[in-house]
Amino acid sequence: MGKKRVTSFDVAKRAGVSRSVVSAVLNDTPGIGVGAETREAVLEAIRELNYHVDAGARSMKTGRSMTLAAFGDTRHPLFTRLLEGMQRECEISGYHILLCSPRHKGNAGGRAELLELYHQRKIDGIVTLDHTSYCDEEWAGKIDAAGIPYVSVEGYAEVPGVYSVLADYSGSVETALNYLLREGTPQELAPVYAEVYQGDSADNWAERNRRDAYTSWCRAHGMKPSMVRMEELQGEWTACLQNLADAGRPLPPLLVNWSSAIPDLYRAAHRLGLRIGEDLRVMAADNTIQGHRLSLPSLSCVEIPYVSMGEEAVRCLLKQMNGGNEAALADKIWLPAILRAGESA
Known part of the structure; x- marks a missing residue:
């Protein structure tokens, strides 16, 4: 037979107090004053008896599971970084994370299960990592109808009334361009x-936000915008660099939207005998694959702060759950990109 489970009644008996006092100590209940000596007696009894709170009983009493669902592709490195931030904030708040992934192609698969988990009181709120144009009205409607605390990371950017944590992509491009043309660097050519x-x-x-920010920045600085487009992994960088070269003039600084494209660019520059950071100054506007750590010379870039976005998503959920003033709780939380200065620019 298993050993008898220690209960709060046992703790109260050992400490010589009532169960309500034990509960007040465990839950830091507001309005119930517990003296320092009494509190220490309760804590000492907890240690001696090796007492642990019955999560199921607490859930029945509080109506909370102390678990949040994180929905996204577990194979994606950005989801891993988002989870890092969520875990940090959950540890502070005493919450756990339940991982959920799409069950079939597309971001819609698996979301019905999230609704069921909430109705079964197995989770208290939901965070989803979505692509930047995600705005499924049906999903948002179901969340709203069920009253589920919910935050989309990267999704619903242009949809009011849905809580989102978003990266300031326009600001990230401005940060990158300002660094490319910082004081002491060649400024006769507009960045491409x-x-x-x-x-x-x-x-x-x-x-779209990156393109618009680039165009606006160039015009504000009296420069003519110049953009090139190419499909990833199609080996177009060599031709691109050759087209940008102008006889007798240096290559213009180059701002690339994703760091995942940088390895191919570096290889093309090497084939043409161009030295990164000297003959060709390069920067990335989105450090998706942690390119500043993997590139040589080290890549200058701005990084979308997925760890901080995970932290903010949890904070936003907790504010919703704790019944804060909804009018004071903004439905869009914008976070700035992080500058990573390297040797390439």
């Missing part, structure tokens, strides 16, 4: 913006 795309990715909200 290179957009590398996969399929229809060039049409998403983030890419």
Whole structure:
């Protein structure tokens, strides 16, 4: 037979107090004053008896599971970084994370299970990592109808009323361009913006914001915008660099939208005898694959702060759950990109 489980009644008996006092100590219940000596007696009894809170009983009493669902592709490095931030904030708040992934192609698969988990009181809120143009009205409607605390990371950027944590993509381009043309660097040529795309990715909200920010920055600085586009993994960098070269003039600084395109660019520059950081100054506007750690010379870039976005997503969920003033809780939280200065620019 298993050993009898220690209960709060046992703790109260050992400490010589009532169970309500034990509960007040465990839950830090507001409005119930517990003296320092009494509190220490309860804590000492907990240690001596090796007492652990019954999570199921607490859930029945509080109506909370102390678990949040994180939905995304577990194979994607960005989801891993988001989880790092969520875990940090959850540890502070005493929450656990339940991982959920799409069960079939597309971001819609698996979301129905999230609704069921909430109704079964197995989770208290949901965070999803979405692509930057995600705005499924049906999903948002179901979340709203069920009253589920919910935050989309990267999704619903242009949809009011849905809580989102978003990266400031416009600001990231401005940060990169300001660094490229910082004081003490050659400024006779306007930076060229290179957009590398996969399929229809060039049409998403983030890419549109980057393009618009680049154009606006150039015009504000009296420079003519110059953009090139190419499909990823199609070996177009050599021709691109040759086209940018002007006899007797240096190559212009190059801002690339994704760091995942940088290895191919470096290889093309090497084939043409161009030295990165000297003959060709390069920067990435999105450090998707941690390119500043993998490239040689080290890549200058701006990084989308997925760890911080995970932290903010949890904070936003907790504010929703704790019944904060919804009018004071912004439905869009914008985070700036992080500058990573390297040797390439």
